[in-house]
Amino acid sequence: MHGATLRRHFLRVLAMTGTGLVFGRWNGAHLVQAAQQEKTRASSHEDEDAKGEEVTAVEDLMREHGVLRRALLVYTAAAGKLRSDPATVAPEVLQKTAKLFRAFGEEYHEKKLEETHIFPAVKRAGGPAASLPDILITQHQRGWEITDYILAVTQGAKGGAGNAEPLAQALDSFVLMYRQHAAREDTNTLLVYVNDCFGDWSANAGKLTDHALAGRAPDAVEPIVPREDDPFVIKARHSIFYQTQVEYLLRQEGVGRITLIGQVTEQCVLYSALDGYVRHFEVAVAPEAVAHIREDLAEASLRMMETNMHAELVSASRSAV
Numbered sequence: 001m002h003g004a005t006l007r008r009h010f011l012r013v014l015a016m017t018g019t020g021l022v023f024g025r026w027n028g029a030h031l032v033q034a035a036q037q038e039k040t041r042a043s044s045h046e047d048e049d050a051k052g053e054e055v056t057a058v059e060d061l062m063r064e065h066g067v068l069r070r071a072l073l074v075y076t077a078a079a080g081k082l083r084s085d086p087a088t089v090a091p092e093v094l095q096k097t098a099k100l101f102r103a104f105g106e107e108y109h110e111k112k113l114e115e116t117h118i119f120p121a122v123k124r125a126g127g128p129a130a131s132l133p134d135i136l137i138t139q140h141q142r143g144w145e146i147t148d149y150i151l152a153v154t155q156g157a158k159g160g161a162g163n164a165e166p167l168a169q170a171l172d173s174f175v176l177m178y179r180q181h182a183a184r185e186d187t188n189t190l191l192v193y194v195n196d197c198f199g200d201w202s203a204n205a206g207k208l209t210d211h212a213l214a215g216r217a218p219d220a221v222e223p224i225v226p227r228e229d230d231p232f233v234i235k236a237r238h239s240i241f242y243q244t245q246v247e248y249l250l251r252q253e254g255v256g257r258i259t260l261i262g263q264v265t266e267q268c269v270l271y272s273a274l275d276g277y278v279r280h281f282e283v284a285v286a287p288e289a290v291a292h293i294r295e296d297l298a299e300a301s302l303r304m305m306e307t308n309m310h311a312e313l314v315s316a317s318r319s320a321v
């Protein structure tokens with residue numbers, strides 16, 4: 001399949017507005033292609049799919065990430081309990097989860113699939129994506145160290161007693177890193193930030209990020225700070241499409257579907273959804289990843305998007321946000 005067609009097929013876009021965003025990376029297409037080539041190569045030597053339904057290599061990867069994300073849910077829940085009531089955390093549950101992650105996630109998925117087959121193919125393909133595997137491998141190594149720590153601390157009857165806060169921090173950092181890591185590997189999203197400039201025409205990604213980090217909730221901002229190579233578009237009014245380059249960018253990247261996240265639900269998100277819909281983009285919105293000012297209007301807006309614009313209401317985690 002040609003790269004552009006692949007892109008059209010696989011790219012899904014998340015758009016955060018107000019302080020807005022569209023997700024999905026074209027360099028993901030390289031990972032997609034590499035995964036598919038490796039799958040084709042592997043299946044010519046083995047007949048492992050003979051009994052089951054045929055799935056694409058990308059689906060394979062995403063399904064495996066789906067399994068691993070369940071382990072992350074355990075870690076997130078455990079981190080919260082370790083901080084509020086450590087005695088309620090059964091160390092054997094964390095021990096079993098870490099063992100699953102080690103055996104399935106690290107020894108098989110990362111080492112035997114990604115590092116052996118997919119990453120070398122991405123490097124061979126060259127281009128801007130060729131540097132991505134090094135970052136991903138560094139994250140694998142860091143993840144391995146954290147798993148070592150979790151296994152060590154939760155071993156034995158006493159488990160994590162006395163280590164509650166460091167263990168909670170280790171679990172949180174693992175989840176944060178792995179979510180972003182798997183989203184990059186899933187390769188089906190292009191992330192684009194679309195932000196208001198609040199009348200400051202010298203505003204850019206760095207300046208707006210600094211402003212947000214200096215606000216009342218830097219903890220909420222840190223995980224979504226744009227990377228240097230993330231597209232970042234300035235908007236002046238509510239809609240992400242109004243006199244911006246967003247439509248041109250999405251058409252160039254072959255994007256057909258956008259998922260909106262950000263704020264404000266009953267303003268920028270709603271108007272961006274309508275502008276996307278009238279431009280024949282397939283529109284989705286993640287209710288748990290948008291914020292409102294007026295709850296009654298936000299509820300009505302979500303209904304309007306769903307009913308009038310055929311927007312799909314999706315879970316943010318399903319969209320690999």
Ligand SMILES: [Fe+2]
Nearest residue numbers: 110114136185
């Ligand atoms: Fe990985």
Ligand SMILES: [Fe+2]
Nearest residue numbers: 109114182185
């Ligand atoms: Fe992975």
